[in-house]
Amino acid sequence: MNMEQKQSIFSKLKAGLQKTRVTSRLGALFSRPLGDDFFEELEEALIMADVGIAASESIIEELKAALKKDDSQDAAREALCSILAERMRPETAFLAENQTAAIMIVGVNGVGKTTAIGKLAHYYSQRGRGVLLAAADTFRAAAAEQLSVWAQRAGVPIVKHGEGADPAAVVFDATQSAKAKNIGLLICDTAGRLHNKRNLMMELEKMGRVLAREYPDAVKETLLVLDATTGQNGIAQARAFAESVPLSGIILTKLDGTAKGGIIVAIKSELGLPVRFVGVGEGLDDLQEFDPEAFCKALLERE
Numbered sequence: 001m002n003m004e005q006k007q008s009i010f011s012k013l014k015a016g017l018q019k020t021r022v023t024s025r026l027g028a029l030f031s032r033p034l035g036d037d038f039f040e041e042l043e044e045a046l047i048m049a050d051v052g053i054a055a056s057e058s059i060i061e062e063l064k065a066a067l068k069k070d071d072s073q074d075a076a077r078e079a080l081c082s083i084l085a086e087r088m089r090p091e092t093a094f095l096a097e098n099q100t101a102a103i104m105i106v107g108v109n110g111v112g113k114t115t116a117i118g119k120l121a122h123y124y125s126q127r128g129r130g131v132l133l134a135a136a137d138t139f140r141a142a143a144a145e146q147l148s149v150w151a152q153r154a155g156v157p158i159v160k161h162g163e164g165a166d167p168a169a170v171v172f173d174a175t176q177s178a179k180a181k182n183i184g185l186l187i188c189d190t191a192g193r194l195h196n197k198r199n200l201m202m203e204l205e206k207m208g209r210v211l212a213r214e215y216p217d218a219v220k221e222t223l224l225v226l227d228a229t230t231g232q233n234g235i236a237q238a239r240a241f242a243e244s245v246p247l248s249g250i251i252l253t254k255l256d257g258t259a260k261g262g263i264i265v266a267i268k269s270e271l272g273l274p275v276r277f278v279g280v281g282e283g284l285d286d287l288q289e290f291d292p293e294a295f296c297k298a299l300l301e302r303e
């Protein structure tokens with residue numbers, strides 16, 4: 001990504017985060033003296049940003065301890081930034097370069113799975129990786145068509161079957177096509193049928209077995225897509241999916257429309273799941289590999 005693209009994503013993230021009162025409050029708080037009122041209001045602002053009650057309390061404690069030596073406002077802003085970043089940071093990197101990989105994208109309807117896959121395809125193909133999409137959401141009629149549009153935009157091939165087809169058969173064909181074309185990154189769309197957990201689990205397990213058998217050298221990642229605007233409800237969704245599927249991380253979408261980015265802290269501390277990518281709009285370029293420092297900076301920006 002060039003500097004200009006980075007800037008534009010950062011400003012979109014910032015603009016989104018600033019849309020609500022919560023964030024302007026977070027930023028504005030730091031122009032006041034750091035008394036009891038400050039810490040109380042900060043804790044409230046964190047809770048409103050969906051950080052979670054327990055996590056917010058312990059962040060405040062950590063912040064107070066960090067400010068024993070220097071309790072200027074700038075020190076407080078910086079300390080809070082690094083405390084939050086530390087709690088959001090994934091422990092490992094996502095996908096080693098040139099590693100063959102299969103990413104399954106799961107999540108309930110409307111959170112932004114298909115859009116995220118289009119953006120991911122673009123993201124990786126711009127970085128020189130061969131990408132193939134598998135339209136394994138065969139449940140909804142329009143799903144494969146929608147993914148085809150994204151494949152075209154990103155300039156990557158797609159494998160799809162008709163409506164109602166077996167998703168595992170789509171994945172099977174995709175693995176054969178990926179091998180024939182020597183493509184190293186397979187991204188699979190899935191239907192978001194959380195209301196039928198047993199079906200969902202069986203469907204995803206079957207896809208997983210096909211991948212293990214037909215694409216054995218690949219690392220398998222299962223990313224859950226969550227809509228940031230749904231707030232704490234996202235935690236409940238993550239919990240429900242984690243019970244059915246082994247998840248390896250989160251894509252948090254629609255951060256351009258909310259300041260509720262605190263959910264990243266909550267997901268990491270309550271479920272141990274790292275956020276890997278954030279979506280900041282509906283365009284091809286509106287996906288960013290999650291960078292905790294940049295994110296916290298945008299969250300705590302003055303103005």
Ligand SMILES: Nc1nc2c(ncn2[C@@H]2O[C@H](COP(=O)(O)OP(=O)(O)O)[C@@H](O)[C@H]2O)c(=O)[nH]1
Pocket residue numbers: 107108109110111112113114115116192225253254255256257278279280281282286
């Ligand atoms: N503003 C915004 N809209 C998004 C983002 N990601 C997805 N959307 C929109 O959310 C809606 C549902 O997206 P879709 O990919 O079809 O969700 P799916 O049902 O999970 O596959 C569409 O209107 C998308 O344009 C995002 O990061 N920001």
Ligand SMILES: [Mg+2]
Pocket residue numbers: 113114115137143
């Ligand atoms: Mg979809």
